[in-house]
Amino acid sequence: MMPVHRVCPAWRVKRAAVSKNRRGTGKHLWSDGVRTIHVFKAGSGGGTTIAVRRIRLADLASALRSGLGDLDAGFSHYIFAVLICPVTGICLFALAARMNAWHLIYPILAGFALIGPFAALGLYEFSRRRERGLETTPRQIAGVLRSPALPAIAALGVWLLLLFLAWLYLAQTLYGRLFPQQAFADPASFLWAVFTTRQGWSLLLFGNLAGLGFALIVLGTTVVSFPLLLDRDAGVTTAVLVSALALIKNPLPVLAWGAIVAALLLIGALPALAGLVVVLPVLGHSTWHLYRCLVQVDEAGQR
Numbered sequence: 001m002m003p004v005h006r007v008c009p010a011w012r013v014k015r016a017a018v019s020k021n022r023r024g025t026g027k028h029l030w031s032d033g034v035r036t037i038h039v040f041k042a043g044s045g046g047g048t049t050i051a052v053r054r055i056r057l058a059d060l061a062s063a064l065r066s067g068l069g070d071l072d073a074g075f076s077h078y079i080f081a082v083l084i085c086p087v088t089g090i091c092l093f094a095l096a097a098r099m100n101a102w103h104l105i106y107p108i109l110a111g112f113a114l115i116g117p118f119a120a121l122g123l124y125e126f127s128r129r130r131e132r133g134l135e136t137t138p139r140q141i142a143g144v145l146r147s148p149a150l151p152a153i154a155a156l157g158v159w160l161l162l163l164f165l166a167w168l169y170l171a172q173t174l175y176g177r178l179f180p181q182q183a184f185a186d187p188a189s190f191l192w193a194v195f196t197t198r199q200g201w202s203l204l205l206f207g208n209l210a211g212l213g214f215a216l217i218v219l220g221t222t223v224v225s226f227p228l229l230l231d232r233d234a235g236v237t238t239a240v241l242v243s244a245l246a247l248i249k250n251p252l253p254v255l256a257w258g259a260i261v262a263a264l265l266l267i268g269a270l271p272a273l274a275g276l277v278v279v280l281p282v283l284g285h286s287t288w289h290l291y292r293c294l295v296q297v298d299e300a301g302q303r
Contacts (some may be wrong), residue, residue: 048232051296052245055253059293060260067286070127071278074136074285100183102190103203107171109269110211112276113262114164116283117222118157123284124227124291131292149233156225156236160218167214171207178203219258220247227291246294257290 092109096102125144129136147153178199184190194200223246225239234242247254261283268275 048234049298050228050232050234050238050242051298052242052249053294053296055250055293057253057256060253060257060290063286063289063293064260064282066289067127067282067284070123070130070285070288071281073130074126074281096187100185102184102187103175103179104168104171105187107168107207107211109265111164111167112269112280113215113265114167114218115157115160116261116265116280117218117226117287118153118160120280120284120287121153121226121230123281124230124288127285127288128227128231131288144230147230147233149229152233152236152239153226153229156222156229156239160222163214163218167211170210174203174207174210215258215262219254220244223247223254223257224287224291224294227288228295231291232297242295250294 092105096105121144122141125141126136129140134140179193184193194203221240221243223243225236225243228234228239228242229236264279264283265276268277268279
């Protein structure tokens with residue numbers, strides 16, 4: 001079990017003001033029978049104080065071990081095996097072949113790291129429920145879609161989608177500048193051009209530098225945002241602020257976590273995406289445990 005209760009220096013996040021319902025319970029969930037939609041402000045948890053802990057590199061290993069434990073205890077890898085990985089691989093190959101766009105396969109695969117925090121909601125919920133001794137059936141996990149924080153989660157998901165589209169646009173633009181009016185009939189000829197020409201090396205250099213920039217933006221805004229929203233409905237503003245503080249407070253561990261995610265995704269994608277069957281669920285579960293290590297929430301009452 002991770003040392004989530006270890007006492008360590010923390011930065012405090014300003015308490016979010018929460019409007020009360022008619023009965024004065026402080027729960028911003030329902031009003032006159034109509035669900036209150038909130039995105040940027042906290043929906044519940046008046047009097048909540050969120051602290052960002054200092055962590056060590058060893059805590060990353062602990063998070064990964066806990067993620068493996070969740071994978072072993074759950075069914076999440078079957079979802080990725082049966083649906084996500086094969087469908088993604090077939091769609092990528094079909095798209096590249098039809099549009100002669102072999103150069104977009106790598107950016108799309110790399111984009112998994114950009115949209116992954118949103119795609120792993122079910123994995124966070126599984127780990128959250130298992131940690132608290134609650135049922136972890138598929139029906140219970142699907143309850144995440146009824147979370148009061150769903151509008152905020154969706155808004156942050158749109159942010160990641162926009163970043164993903166911007167990354168693809170930049171990758172296409174860079175390719176067009178370096179290989180104008182040049183099409184490759186198959187992936188082998190494209191790879192030959194990438195690794196044996198000056199334009200290809202420029203594509204690798206500037207493309208990966210741009211990807212690094214996008215990855216840092218995602219890391220700094222969402223490293224713990226989605227688990228926090230799922231756990232406490234703190235609002236987008238607070239969730240992003242806490243993620244930014246986590247990076248500022250723990251630059252080496254959080255950047256190392258980003259490198260671990262990128263390396264595991266690359267390793268998992270190499271054998272025809274087969275490795276992602278294990279890698280994606282482990283990273284999703286582990287992100288929940290990293291959140292529990294990084295963030296301490298002091299609140300009267302818990303979801």
